[in-house]
Amino acid sequence: MANAVLRGRAIKVGDNISTDLIIPGRFAHLRSNLPELAKHVLEDTLPTFTSRVSHGDFLVAGENFGLGSSREHAFVVIKTSGVSAILAKSVARIFFRNAINQGLPILLCDTDRISDGDELEINTTDGHVTNLTSGIRLSCSKIPPLMSAILEEGGLIPYIKKHKEFLFQN
Amino acid sequence: MGKTLAEKILSDKSHGDAKAGDIVIADVDLVFLQDTTGPLAIKQFKESGFESIAKPQRAIIFLDHAAPSPHRQLSNDHAFLRSFAKETGCFLYEVGSGVCHQLVAENFASPGDIIVGSDSHAVTAGALGAFATGMGSSDTAVALALGKTWLRVPESFLIALDGTFPKGVDAKDFILYLIGQIRADGATYKALEFGGQGLARLNMSQRLTIANMAVEAGAKVGLFPSDNVTFRFLAAQSRGDSYRPLHPDDHAEYEQTMHLNLAQIEPMVSLPHSVDNVLPVSKAKGVKIQQVFIGTCTNGRLEDLAIAAGILQGRKRHPDTRLLIAPASRQVLAQAIERGYISSLIESGGVVLPPGCAACLGLHQGVLGDGEACLSTANRNFRGRMGNPEAMIYLASPATAAASAIAGEITDPREVM
Numbered sequence: 297m298a299n300a301v302l303r304g305r306a307i308k309v310g311d312n313i314s315t316d317l318i319i320p321g322r323f324a325h326l327r328s329n330l331p332e333l334a335k336h337v338l339e340d341t342l343p344t345f346t347s348r349v350s351h352g353d354f355l356v357a358g359e360n361f362g363l364g365s366s367r368e369h370a371f372v373v374i375k376t377s378g379v380s381a382i383l384a385k386s387v388a389r390i391f392f393r394n395a396i397n398q399g400l401p402i403l404l405c406d407t408d409r410i411s412d413g414d415e416l417e418i419n420t421t422d423g424h425v426t427n428l429t430s431g432i433r434l435s436c437s438k439i440p441p442l443m444s445a446i447l448e449e450g451g452l453i454p455y456i457k458k459h460k461e462f463l464f465q466n
Numbered sequence: 467m468g469k470t471l472a473e474k475i476l477s478d479k480s481h482g483d484a485k486a487g488d489i490v491i492a493d494v495d496l497v498f499l500q501d502t503t504g505p506l507a508i509k510q511f512k513e514s515g516f517e518s519i520a521k522p523q524r525a526i527i528f529l530d531h532a533a534p535s536p537h538r539q540l541s542n543d544h545a546f547l548r549s550f551a552k553e554t555g556c557f558l559y560e561v562g563s564g565v566c567h568q569l570v571a572e573n574f575a576s577p578g579d580i581i582v583g584s585d586s587h588a589v590t591a592g593a594l595g596a597f598a599t600g601m602g603s604s605d606t607a608v609a610l611a612l613g614k615t616w617l618r619v620p621e622s623f624l625i626a627l628d629g630t631f632p633k634g635v636d637a638k639d640f641i642l643y644l645i646g647q648i649r650a651d652g653a654t655y656k657a658l659e660f661g662g663q664g665l666a667r668l669n670m671s672q673r674l675t676i677a678n679m680a681v682e683a684g685a686k687v688g689l690f691p692s693d694n695v696t697f698r699f700l701a702a703q704s705r706g707d708s709y710r711p712l713h714p715d716d717h718a719e720y721e722q723t724m725h726l727n728l729a730q731i732e733p734m735v736s737l738p739h740s741v742d743n744v745l746p747v748s749k750a751k752g753v754k755i756q757q758v759f760i761g762t763c764t765n766g767r768l769e770d771l772a773i774a775a776g777i778l779q780g781r782k783r784h785p786d787t788r789l790l791i792a793p794a795s796r797q798v799l800a801q802a803i804e805r806g807y808i809s810s811l812i813e814s815g816g817v818v819l820p821p822g823c824a825a826c827l828g829l830h831q832g833v834l835g836d837g838e839a840c841l842s843t844a845n846r847n848f849r850g851r852m853g854n855p856e857a858m859i860y861l862a863s864p865a866t867a868a869a870s871a872i873a874g875e876i877t878d879p880r881e882v883m
């Protein structure tokens with residue numbers, strides 16, 4: 297997993313950003329060419345995203361981020377663009393699992409307290425965000441231990457490659 | 467303490483006592499991939515170090531989203547999926563067979579199953595009492611390898627139904643109404659469980675429409691108990707032996723209960739660009755429509771085509787409105803031909819597309835132009851969904867779609883029935 301403390305800049309998007317807005321179906325022919333697909337990430341809603349984003353930035357969203365299709369490519373192209381964590385008020389179910397499975401922190405907090413361009417420091421271990429620009433500290437909701445374990449290993453595929461099964465007992 | 471449908475199925479499949487909020491490792495009865503998310507899942511499967519599929523006879527690949535392929539790269543993806551199916555022994559449904567969710571309902575899903583599909587509308591099979599849910603490629607790859615997945619046992623909303631639909635109103639109007647009430651994230655991580663006296667009067671086609679759109683309220687599953695309707699559907703598909711009774715316990719605990727009378731639902735339409743932006747059709751009348759699309763896993767079944775053909779028979783589509791029809795499966799197409807629905811639809815000026823996802827996801831077969839409006843019987847109207855972020859998508863029932871194709875504008879089907 298990435299460092300427990302991450303520092304970066306916020307790039308904000310709004311509420312209800314669907315996977316169709318993150319990476320539209322019309323680019324399905326590029327799904328086996330992820331670097332090429334990543335050139336189109338968020339282009340229908342934030343056309344400046346690919347030129348603005350730099351390595352380590354945080355994507356900061358509102359409610360119900362990533363609703364819609366199960367396409368994991370939507371998460372992969374965000375990760376490929378250099379984003380090091382996603383913060384949102386709420387996240388759609390499949391997208392949330394996809395994020396953990398790809399080994400990138402996704403934290404739920406009150407993102408109204410973050411403005412576009414703010415400098416943030418995220419502590420993924422105890423789950424809080426410090427807005428270095430405004431001085432506000434935000435706490436994030438916790439994820440279940442199994443999800444933390446998957447995140448620790450860098451995602452579901454590395455986790456399964458190592459353990460060959462889910463270590464969790466019913 | 468009684469159990470909900472979700473708790474019952476997950477207890478059974480995790481060999482324990484599953485309660486809402488628990489995390490369980492559950493046996494998976496069916497894993498399926500489709501052609502636009504499957505290639506990544508297979509690459510991840512190979513990367514995970516597994517060489518064989520846990521249950522090859524219960525692993526299916528569907529070529530439906532880009533079928534027939536409109537791109538060289540997608541054709542190569544299809545070839546990759548075909549060769550994986552040959553290597554591992556899993557079954558592959560070729561181009562033209564139909565939409566994965568319809569084929570899962572026709573051929574595989576049974577009450578009490580756990581089904582994982584690399585497509586969010588995998589929830590459709592909940593109509594048959596299967597705990598069916600969409601997952602990303604990593605989760606699907608691991609389900610293929612292990613024959614198991616992890617699940618958080620969801621809290622359930624009970625949607626208790628009463629009454630019967632009035633003339634011109636159908637399952638699509640109901641589910642759009644419900645999503646308008648719950649909102650697009652109101653049931654995130656939850657199970658929607660349908661019950662009540664009204665259930666017995668909903669046929670399997672209507673149940674599939676309703677379960678299909680559970681995910682549009684954020685839900686993990688949309689579950690129906692099993693009953694005579696379930697048994698008759700399975701028996702008609704020569705699968706009567708896979709029927710089993712499945713009901714929630716009397717004292718099951720629901721996070722929320724909603725009582726709805728189907729007699730009070732009217733034709734509904736979802737306006738651009740979100741599914742929960744719902745209005746009665748009577749309040750959206752007159753919006754000009756350049757394309758009507760009837761089909762998909764939501765409303766491409768025989769009963770849907772029967773309704774559309776009944777309205778369009780002997781009438782013509784409006785000259786400014788294209789009419790596209792995509793039957794949900796080959797079985798649906800064959801039966802619709804036999805019953806004369808296809809003749810009625812093409813004589814009215816309709817274009818029949820091959821069984822599959824067709825225009826729904828913006829890849830091909832009906833991509834919209836700038837500023838155009840489409841009235842679709844599909845399940846999503848997100849901006850850009852049908853291939854153009856400058857187009858508008860309205861969602862409605864097959865009856866509203868057929869009536870609107872004749873008038874060239876959004877029309878209440880009760881005016882033409």
